Amino acid sequence: MIPAMSASARSSRQASVAALRFGRLAAMGAVAALILIAGVWGSWKTAPYVMLTKGRERGTIEVTRCEGDVCTGPFTPSSPGASVPDRVVIEKTVAVRKGRTYAVVMKPGGEVAVRSGPAGVLYAWVPMGGALLLASVVVAGGLRRTRVAWVMALSGAALLTAAFAAL
Template identity: 55%
Template sequence: MVPTGTNSERPAHGATPAPARAAAAGRIPAQRVAPTAETGPAPGSAPDPGHAPGHAPAAPAPPPRRTTGRAARRGRLRRAGESAYGLLLLGRHVVMALIVLVVLAAGVWTSWGTAQHAMFTKGKERGTLTVAACHDDWCTGPFTAGAAGADHPRVRIDATVTDGKGQRIPVVLKPGTHDAVRTGLPGLLYAWVPLGGALLLASVLLAGALRLHRSAWALGLAGVGVLGAAFVVL
């Protein structure tokens, strides 16, 4: 059998084929070869980002989901519920803040009814009360006026500010009454005891309801200071 091709017709190993040599010489235009996954892109051409070698093409983005009427209603109800909860929380804080203010105002008002006489004694009857008898809440005895005023055979004073029968206490009389108020530091601190209790109660409300821990500590320490000082001097 005659072979279909001879060694003379086959190109030598490593030799450039004739059409390629002719294309290189400029006589025959070079044919463009499409790049494949094995050969890669042609020299000088920009790489295709959607068809990078070794990477699969990116999947198309899914179409946007349409919001149904039920989902929209559910979203509106949720937003309305969150708004209602926020309003309730705000209302709760406002109410608790008002309660704290009312407690403090009540403490100041109660204390001021006695403290004003212990602090401002000018123009009032000042003197000494000698305790003669004590009952459940009040002690009574004769009042001896000082530089100005008149003596009274019987006036009364809160039993908390006395040590019992026979004690002599510097007092001032409330205008138009026979009620005596102790003067000096003990009387002044005792007059502000209701405010001290109000400060303690307000501190509990601030810490528990409003979560204002620093303010609660400040009010609590102030209340403890007033009550403690009044207990020590009395």
């Protein structure tokens, strides 16, 4: 038989359990926040060019050549006063094919273009969709917040599915 614990032993045990619970919540919350911040950071490399197009050079690119990770082709500006660079480069993805024309926005000070329109916006936020899926596992397992985790997972899956369908 286990002897009864004294009141001071019980309170110190409860305090240590509370401290461990707080430590777990703080650590898992920090990991989930870090994952989400990394998702925003990864998405924000191209998202401002696609979403905030006012004052940027817009147009179309007809892909004529693809080598390695990039495709090139002539740029036809659609925004007034846009300069026409000699060579325009777009990232080669599974959705970029030789011989097709894509609506693009030029990154400032260079020859690099990014897809615009709904497909470009969704593609820019793909890293955030992956981060939502990954962080949902941390939120469910580490923070024990299953409803929040389901919302995060479904949001990430919807974003990735919409990007796949749009491209």
